[in-house]
Amino acid sequence: MSIITSSVSQGFLWSIMAIGVYLTFRILDIADMTAEGSFPLGAAVTARALTTGHGPIAATLYGFIAGALAGLVSGLLHTKLKIPDLLTGILTMTGLYSINLWVMGLTSNLSLTTDPKLKTIFSRFPVGDDTTTVIVIGAIIVVIVIALLVMFFNTEMGLAARAVGNNQAMSAANGINNDNMKIIVYMVSNGLIALAGSLMAQSNGYADVSMGIGTLVIALSAIIIAEIFLHNLSFGMRLVTIIGGAIIYRLIIALVLELGVDPNYLRLFYALMLVLFLAIPTVQNRFRQWEQRQANRKRMSED
Amino acid sequence: MPALEIKALHQYFEQGTVNENHALQGIDLTLEPGEFLTIIGGNGAGKSTLLNSIAGSLPVTHGQIKIADHDVTYQTVAKRAKLISRVFQDPKSGTAPLLTVEENLSLALRRGAWRNFWRPGVKKSDRALFKEKLASLNLGLEDRLSAEIGLLSGGQRQAITLLMATLQMPELLLLDEHTAALDPQTSATVMQLTDQLVRAQSITTLMITHNMQDAIKYGTRLIMLDHGRIVVDVGGAEKQGLTVPDLMRMFKEQSGSELTDDAVLLS
Numbered sequence: 174m175s176i177i178t179s180s181v182s183q184g185f186l187w188s189i190m191a192i193g194v195y196l197t198f199r200i201l202d203i204a205d206m207t208a209e210g211s212f213p214l215g216a217a218v219t220a221r222a223l224t225t226g227h228g229p230i231a232a233t234l235y236g237f238i239a240g241a242l243a244g245l246v247s248g249l250l251h252t253k254l255k256i257p258d259l260l261t262g263i264l265t266m267t268g269l270y271s272i273n274l275w276v277m278g279l280t281s282n283l284s285l286t287t288d289p290k291l292k293t294i295f296s297r298f299p300v301g302d303d304t305t306t307v308i309v310i311g312a313i314i315v316v317i318v319i320a321l322l323v324m325f326f327n328t329e330m331g332l333a334a335r336a337v338g339n340n341q342a343m344s345a346a347n348g349i350n351n352d353n354m355k356i357i358v359y360m361v362s363n364g365l366i367a368l369a370g371s372l373m374a375q376s377n378g379y380a381d382v383s384m385g386i387g388t389l390v391i392a393l394s395a396i397i398i399a400e401i402f403l404h405n406l407s408f409g410m411r412l413v414t415i416i417g418g419a420i421i422y423r424l425i426i427a428l429v430l431e432l433g434v435d436p437n438y439l440r441l442f443y444a445l446m447l448v449l450f451l452a453i454p455t456v457q458n459r460f461r462q463w464e465q466r467q468a469n470r471k472r473m474s475e476d
Numbered sequence: 477m478p479a480l481e482i483k484a485l486h487q488y489f490e491q492g493t494v495n496e497n498h499a500l501q502g503i504d505l506t507l508e509p510g511e512f513l514t515i516i517g518g519n520g521a522g523k524s525t526l527l528n529s530i531a532g533s534l535p536v537t538h539g540q541i542k543i544a545d546h547d548v549t550y551q552t553v554a555k556r557a558k559l560i561s562r563v564f565q566d567p568k569s570g571t572a573p574l575l576t577v578e579e580n581l582s583l584a585l586r587r588g589a590w591r592n593f594w595r596p597g598v599k600k601s602d603r604a605l606f607k608e609k610l611a612s613l614n615l616g617l618e619d620r621l622s623a624e625i626g627l628l629s630g631g632q633r634q635a636i637t638l639l640m641a642t643l644q645m646p647e648l649l650l651l652d653e654h655t656a657a658l659d660p661q662t663s664a665t666v667m668q669l670t671d672q673l674v675r676a677q678s679i680t681t682l683m684i685t686h687n688m689q690d691a692i693k694y695g696t697r698l699i700m701l702d703h704g705r706i707v708v709d710v711g712g713a714e715k716q717g718l719t720v721p722d723l724m725r726m727f728k729e730q731s732g733s734e735l736t737d738d739a740v741l742l743s
Contacts, residue, residue: 328595328596328597329593329597330591331597332575332579332582333591335574335579336572340571340573343571344583345533345552345554346531346553346560347584347587347640348558348589349554349557349591
């Protein structure tokens with residue numbers, strides 16, 4: 174039971190990150206590596222703010238804003254300097270590693286549990302035991318995030334942003350500034366990823382400079398699990414299913430750990446899982462073709 | 477005030493290298509409001525280069541382009557969109573495939589205008605207008621406002637693109653061989669629709685075509701490009717009486733060579 178509830182609570186936090194990744198991945202068609210830097214950035218900024226006496230809500234917001242600024246940097250590098258999207262993310266991510274260390278006061282791990290008076294967003298608003306609190310507050314934040322995103326992407330500007338990812342020649346011909354729209358999506362995306370990092374740090378009780386490794390792979394896995402199970406959904410429904418994807422993914426990981434796999438091998442497992450998820454559509458297709466061929470051979474030999 | 481004024485426009489590709497291509501060699505062209513210009517010429521004559529220069533997708537090497545008295549020579553594509561609308565050759569290029577029909581139309585309705593993040597992208601009050609406009613296409617699209625546009629056929633998408641280009645009246649409409657990728661029957665339908673839309677609102681239009689018959693049949697003025705120069709320019713009564721053999725003869729007289737491009741001859 175505890176595996177399930179803890180997976181659900183972690184899944185909610187991961188889903189915020191996965192939704193952030195989804196924006197660049199599916200709307201702009203970019204696998205943005207900035208995520209690996211903005212996730213720990215959100216954690217670092219929030220942890221530093223909390224340990225220097227800021228309130229948990231403000232500290233969480235600072236995390237979001239810092240992530241949005243990281244997105245701004247990647248967006249500018251990609252659109253104004255025309256650096257390829259993959260390299261842009263790697264550059265920002267690499268630079269952020271030093272920045273994250275600096276934010277945390279040149280230590281690789283900043284604890285939130287040493288000061289008993291320190292309140293995280295979860296201990297400030299407890300609704301039950303720790304796991305329940307994370308689930309409830311996590312769910313509330315996810316719902317707010319999804320509602321705001323659905324609203325935004327159905328406004329004039331949001332529609333323009335979706336058009337940019339879809340057809341840049343068309344959007345430019347209709348007077349849409351492609352660069353600005355991409356930068357906005359980059360900022361919102363990385364803001365959300367950093368928000369997830371911020372919440373994760375508050376839930377775990379520490380920020381760690383290496384906690385971003387694997388962010389993109391985890392988020393993409395959650396997205397693709399959601400996409401494998403349900404096709405052709407509206408934007409809002411897709412975001413909701415990503416929560417499910419993140420929780421299922423977290424459950425799989427928890428089961429693997431339960432089976433006695435050494436946590437040191439977890440990232441190899443993350444990578445292999447994503448390879449598997451990415452391969453499923455191709456394998457399905459091959460299998461269908463094989464079936465058709467078999468059926469066809471049978472028909473032809475009967476004639 | 478002319479709708480379009482091009483002065484001494486030159487375009488070079490790979491300037492200063494052995495592969496240098498002087499694609500446009502001094503184009504001077506003025507279009508009065510309401511003129512419907514058709515442009516023909518063989519491959520490499522500079523038709524697309526001219527259109528891309530006007531649209532802004534190709535930076536100008538030398539010369540000046542003014543649209544309705546606005547100097548747009550150095551403006552980006554998005555900036556010029558206030559004045560220009562465009563229909564591309566590839567039916568896929570003019571619409572965003574994953575957005576619905578009404579979302580595409582809504583985007584076009586705000587062409588060149590500021591888009592904010594509090595007004596809805598698709599307004600309920602615009603739906604009646606969209607339905608009415610779609611019904612006028614006679615393609616049965618008025619009931620498919622919420623269909624993903626990528627699921628429609630090339631002809632349907634091109635017809636919608638045409639509608640999008642004229643939803644918000646442009647100072648200049650650019651048609652880039654917009655029927656070339658369609659089957660003959662659909663191509664004829666879209667061409668008639670174009671003529672109808674352009675004439676109903678007297679939109680100043682510039683249409684590239686490979687089809688000599690279309691170039692003669694439609695529009696109020698015709699120019700022929702060869703090696704980056706305008707070699708034939710006919711309008712008014714003279715254009716109305718024009719035939720394909722006339723055009724071939726004129727081309728020979730002006731350029732000193734036979735018109736040998738299969739694509740132009742056969743269509």
